[in-house]
Amino acid sequence: MNELVRLLQAHRSIRKYKPDPVTDEQLFAMLQAAQMASTSSNVQAYSVIRVTDPTVRSELRAVTGGQEHVELAPLFLVWCADLYRDQVACELNGADMVSEGMENFMISTIDTALAAQNAAVAAEAMGLGIVYIGGIRNNLRRVTELLQLPQLVYPVFGMCIGVPDQEPSVRPRLRASAVLHENVYQREGVVAGVQEYDVRTREYYLHRTGGKKDTTWSQEMVNKFRAKPRAYMKDFLEExxxxxT
Incomplete structure (x- = not known):
């Protein structure tokens, strides 16, 4: 099998790192990989903030619910959807930018995710480990204040990066047959796919926790979707x- 495919299939979230620094050379290699990700109409609607200030890192740890790797990882990046730069480009040409609309929001968010995933793969190819930090969305107003973000910029997620100091097992995913459909969405296969996955994820959680966590994927989804998450989000984005619209 192709070496890159093997790398992608071996992805694990890494939350514990050796003290070795991530070099500027490694960071800029990741950034160059990120910038070569697909982008809608070459908009490149994202920015990346490297957070090195210990006080800010500590504040971000608090925002994410006390995730210590946010503060301790050798490198912490915040990936932001960014239409501010595009607004500047329009102004430089004497034009007003119409930033309103769900499509523009989606373009900026998707561009950010594609770029970040390219960076993540590049990091892993260099022997580093990463974990995405969605917990910064717990309080985006505070994160925006800490990072001094202008209008038309919002933090999508953080990313911890460093040399792995743990060897977690690869988390099982749904079978390909549960996510691949032919021509039309084949609903009849969804139930069977979830039931089969529940068996494997229960075994995974029991093994990973030494028998302390007895749950399944579908039970975890109940916990995830039993209430509206981060209900402030729409108001914040419009701010x-x-x-x-």
Whole structure:
């Protein structure tokens, strides 16, 4: 099998790192890989903030619910959807930018995710480990204040990066047959796919926790979707200039 395919299939989230620093050379290699990700109409609607200030790192740890790797990882990046730069480009040409609309919000968010995933793969190819930090969305107003973000910029997620100091097992995913459909969405296979996955994820959780966690994927989804998460999000995004109309 192709070496890159093997690398992608071996991905694990790494939350514990050796003290070795991530070099500027490694960081810029990741950034160059990120910038070569696909981008809608070459908009490149994202920015990356490297957070090195210990006080800010500590504040971000608090925002994420006390995830210590946010503070301790050798490198912590915040990936932001960014239409501010595009607004500047329009102004430089004497034009007003129409930033409103769900499509523009989606373009910026998707561009950010694609770029970040390219960076993650590049990091792993260099022997580093990463974990995405969605917990920064617990309080985006505070994160925006800490990072001094202008209008039309919002933090999508953080990313911890460093040399792995743990060897977690690869978390099982749904079978390909549960996510691949032919021509039309084949609903009849969904139930069977979830039931089969529940068996494997229960075994995974029991093994990973030494028998302390007895749950399944579908039970975890109940916990995930039993209530509306981060209900403030729409109001915050509109405060930042993303008019979701």
């Amino acid at each position: 930042q200039g993303f008019r979701l």
